[in-house]
Every structure is written in C-alpha cells, then in structure tokens.
Amino acid sequence: MPSAVSARLPVFPWDRLEPYKATASAHPDGIVDLSVGTPVDPVPELVQRALAGAADSPGYPTVWGTPALRDAIVAWVTGRTGAVGLAHRGVLPVIGSKELVASVPAQLGLGPGDRVAYPEPAYPTYEVGARLARAEPVPYRGSPTELDPRGLRLLWLNSPANPTGRVLDVAELRAIVAWAREHGVLVLSDECYLELGWEAEPVSVLNPDVCGDSHEGLVAVHSLSKRSNLAGYRAAFLAGDPAVIGELLGVRKHSGMMLPAPVQAAMAVALGDREHVVEQRARYAARREALRTALTARGFTIAHSEASLYLWATRDEPCWDTVAELSKLGILVAPGDFYGAAGDRFVRVAFTATDERVAGAVARLA
Ligand SMILES: Cc1ncc(COP(=O)(O)O)c(C=O)c1O
Numbered sequence: 119m120p121s122a123v124s125a126r127l128p129v130f131p132w133d134r135l136e137p138y139k140a141t142a143s144a145h146p147d148g149i150v151d152l153s154v155g156t157p158v159d160p161v162p163e164l165v166q167r168a169l170a171g172a173a174d175s176p177g178y179p180t181v182w183g184t185p186a187l188r189d190a191i192v193a194w195v196t197g198r199t200g201a202v203g204l205a206h207r208g209v210l211p212v213i214g215s216k217e218l219v220a221s222v223p224a225q226l227g228l229g230p231g232d233r234v235a236y237p238e239p240a241y242p243t244y245e246v247g248a249r250l251a252r253a254e255p256v257p258y259r260g261s262p263t264e265l266d267p268r269g270l271r272l273l274w275l276n277s278p279a280n281p282t283g284r285v286l287d288v289a290e291l292r293a294i295v296a297w298a299r300e301h302g303v304l305v306l307s308d309e310c311y312l313e314l315g316w317e318a319e320p321v322s323v324l325n326p327d328v329c330g331d332s333h334e335g336l337v338a339v340h341s342l343s344k345r346s347n348l349a350g351y352r353a354a355f356l357a358g359d360p361a362v363i364g365e366l367l368g369v370r371k372h373s374g375m376m377l378p379a380p381v382q383a384a385m386a387v388a389l390g391d392r393e394h395v396v397e398q399r400a401r402y403a404a405r406r407e408a409l410r411t412a413l414t415a416r417g418f419t420i421a422h423s424e425a426s427l428y429l430w431a432t433r434d435e436p437c438w439d440t441v442a443e444l445s446k447l448g449i450l451v452a453p454g455d456f457y458g459a460a461g462d463r464f465v466r467v468a469f470t471a472t473d474e475r476v477a478g479a480v481a482r483l484a
Contacts, residue, residue, distance in 0.1 A: 126249045128242060131456070138445035145448025150479040152409075153452045155280070155427045155468040157347040159401060162394035165346060165384045172383035179379040181371045183211040190386035195357045198312070199322035199338070202331050207360040210367055211377050211385070214352035215310055215341040219243040219274075222306065223251035225369045226362075228271050235265055236274035239281055239457035239464075241308070244274045259460055262294055267301035278311040278320050278425030281457045281466040285318040285425045291328040299335050304362065310341035310354070313395055316406060317424040324358060333358045344427060345395055346388040353377065353385040402427065405469040405476045412483040413467065421464065429467040430454075440465045447482040 135153065142149040182188070191209040195201050212218040220243050223234050228251045236244030238257035248255040253272075258265055262273055275294065277286040286294070298305045307323035314320075323329060324338050337358035343349035356363060377385070388394075410420055410429055418431040433440055437453040444451055444465070452468070454461025469476065 138441050141445040142448045142450045150475045151450045152468045153450045155470050157349050158472050159347050161347050165388045168387035169380045169384040172380040175379035179376045181376045184382050187382045187386045190389040191355050194389040199324045201324035202326050210356045210363050212354045215339050215354035220247045223247045223253050228253045232271040233269045234272045239461035241280045263297040270303050273303050273305050276308040281428050282430045283423035283426040283428050285320050288321050288327050295329050305336050308339045311426040313345045315425040320425050337362050351381050408480050412480040416483050430464050431467050432464045437462055437465050449479050
C-alpha cells in the first residue's frame with residue numbers, strides 16, 4: 119500500500135450526525151432531512167429530452183466540450199454576469215464543480231510552500247484541494263485583503279456562500295480583485311449559487327464593475343447542479359482568464375477529464391433556458407420563507423442567508439445542542455462546525471426538501 123493520501127485529508131464527521139439521524143428518523147411522521155443541499159425537484163423536461171436525444175454518442179467527447187456547449191456557456195456568462203470579451207478560449211466544462219475544486223491546486227502545479235486561502239466557515243472541499251496538492255491550507259475570516267500575500271498562490275471566494283448564504287457586493291469584490299492582482303494571486307470565485315439570490319443580487323467576479331474589461335487572474339466556477347437540478351448529471355464549467363483556462367485544458371486533456379456527450383448536450387440546452395430557473399427559484403423561495411418564519415418564531419436568529427440554499431441559524435448555543443434538540447422534532451440539520459470552527463454556534467438548514475417535508479418541519483417547529 120503506497121502512503122495513504124486519505125490520511126492528509128480532513129475528517130468530515132458525518133458519522134457524528136448518525137445518532138441524531140436515528141433520533142430524527144424515529145419521528146412517527148418520518149425524518150425531515152435538511153442537512154444536505156441536494157436537489158429534490160425534477161430535472162426540467164427539456165433537459166431530459168436533450169439528454170435522451172444525444173443517447174447515441176458512440177465516439178469520445180472532448181475535454182473542451184462541443185462548440186455548441188462552449189457557445190452556450192459564453193452566451194450565458196455574458197448575459198448573466200455582464201462579462202465582456204469572453205470567448206471559447208475563456209471557458210471549460212468540468213465534471214461537476216466539486217472535482218474541480220478538489221483538483222485545481224494540483225492541476226495548476228501548486229505544492230509544498232504554496233498557500234491556498236479560502237473563507238471560514240466554508241465548503242470543505244477548498245481545504246481538500248489544498249491538501250491533495252500538499253499546499254498549505256489558509257482559512258480566512260473577514261476580508262482576504264488582510265491576508266499575508268507571501269506564498270499565496272490561490273485565493274478562493276464563494277459568493278453567495280455555503281454555508282452562510284452571504285453575498286459579497288461589488289465594492290468588496292472590486293477591492294479583493296485589485297488586491298489579488300497587485301500581489302499576483304490567482305482568484306478562483308465559486309459562484310455556483312449565483313442564480314439563488316433572495317435579499318441581495320449576487321455579482322460575478324467577471325462583472326466589469328468588479329474586474330474592468332480584463333479577466334486577468336480571475337476564474338469563475340459555475341455549476342448547474344443547483345440552478346437546473348442537475349447534480350446527478352455532473353455539469354459545471356469555468357469562465358475567465360484564457361491563460362489559466364488554457365493551462366487547465368492542457369492538463370485535463372491528458373487526464374481524460376471529459377463530460378459525457380449526452381450531458382454536454384443537456385447542459386447546453388439547460389443554459390439556454392431561463393424559464394425552469396424562474397420556476398425552481400419560486401419553489402425555493404416559498405420553502406425558504408416558511409422555514410425562516412418557523413425558525414424565527416422558535417427563537418432562532420438567522421444570520422446572512424441573503425442568498426444560496428441555506429439558512430444559517432443560531433440560538434447562541436453550541437451547534438450540537440441545536441442539532442440534538444431539532445433531531446427530537448424529527449428534523450436533521452448540519453452542525454456549523456462541519457464548515458470550520460467559525461461555525462460552531464450555528465446550524466445550516468437547507469431548504470432543498472420537498473414542499474411536503476418542509477410543511478412537516480414547519481408544523482413541528484410551531
Ligand atoms: C460552495 C459549493 N461549491 C461547489 C459545490 C459542488 O457542486 P457540484 O459538484 O454539484 O457542482 C457545492 C455543493 O454543494 C457547494 O456548496
């Protein structure tokens with residue numbers, strides 16, 4: 119057995135949640151699982167049809183994707199983020215954004231002595247990517263412009279954020295981009311919740327008000343998992359600095375990191391359609407409002423949460439006490455310390471359950 123890579127990785131203790139899951143599952147009306155953010159609503163019909171229509175795809179797909187897919191990505195990014203001058207050289211499909219987050223530091227050649235910064239609390243895979251590359255993981259609270267730039271090669275942003283739902287505004291993003299460019303730090307901006315703003319309008323790092331008319335040193339990461347209920351398809355993409363995208367394309371070509379051809383066809387159609395996004399947003403908005411009202415009435419304070427698929431809730435007690443109490447009502451939530459010590463008095467409540475399950479949770483909280 120070669121040296122175990124897994125030993126370098128953080129322990130992500132979903133096992134610790136098991137006893138609470140068992141308690142919640144014992145509720146006579148069954149568990150309401152709000153601990154994970156996995157879509158539960160149907161894949162849009164037109165996307166299913168596009169997938170099926172491309173079922174006869176005997177040849178190898180390419181890592182860069184079909185020209186039709188690249189056209190669809192360029193058109194969507196340009197229309198949705200206001201990015202100027204984006205062309206095929208600035209886009210790259212990836213097999214869901216998680217694999218990219220976990221592998222991009224190594225694929226860019228980072229290693230010992232290099233530092234990778236990411237927010238705290240945060241989606242745990244930023245740290246995983248740093249560790250897989252043997253780079254130094256550097257969690258930051260507050261603004262990344264306070265970081266020591268020495269050795270810092272890669273800076274992760276996540277707006278709207280998981281788990282807090284926080285949105286960085288234009289002024290904050292502009293200041294971060296200016297700082298990163300001044301210090302030669304590559305910015306990777308995870309924008310997979312961009313379409314899910316509720317009380318704030320999320321802005322991309324590629325918006326010219328943030329980055330000017332150049333994408334130098336910037337790559338935005340987007341996913342269709344949440345926007346289009348395509349988590350099961352594995353459909354995401356990068357957009358930004360052609361020099362970085364070109365390097366990643368070169369490396370990923372040699373590793374066979376390609377999307378299946380039917381998924382590429384489905385993704386292009388999904389990007390071209392906005393109606394299903396509006397419909398899905400309406401479902402989430404109703405669930406969010408119902409849960410927010412019920413949690414607030416029960417004494418919770420909701421912090422941030424102006425966007426994304428989560429309510430970041432606290433009763434100013436250790437997160438595991440909150441998890442325990444809610445589990446007795448048959449409701450499972452994620453403890454904030456899963457996302458870093460900064461979350462240890464919060465729980466993350468996902469509103470990705472069905473209307474029926476959300477109504478059940480609301481009744482139990484009353
Ligand atoms: C912040 C963030 N980034 C990336 C991902 C990965 O999404 P996917 O791999 O489905 O594109 C998630 C999933 O929950 C997430 O919350």
